[in-house]
Amino acid sequence: MKAKTHIPFQELVTIVKQLSPTQKARLQKELAPENTPEPKRSRLTQLLLKGPVFSDEQIKTIEETRKSINQWRRKS
Template structure:
């Protein structure tokens, strides 16, 4: 079961400051894991952006094919 609680930032900050050094270290590790997950998403986006693209010639062929298909569909 998951519960969400809204805690004002200042109250959360006070609570973190009362943690022992070991607890702070554990909290830091948990937060780092969250950041790694976000980095995975950003690397996926970068892969998509850097991925292969169509050349101008390929785009012309695709446009020509689309026009041919559209003409064929409208014949009737």
């Protein structure tokens, strides 16, 4: 059985201010919220994030191809 005590807020603040930096860090860690869960992602989002991506070389090839096609369209 735990005994509960009522400490006025201002007195509690005074007590906390007297703690050493190590004790303050420990208290802050204890009061910090535990691991916040990541927001749930939809199946589509998960699929897209796990999907394949273009390499830098492939992107460069695509850009060069687009330039060539645009030049060819302008000549006609």
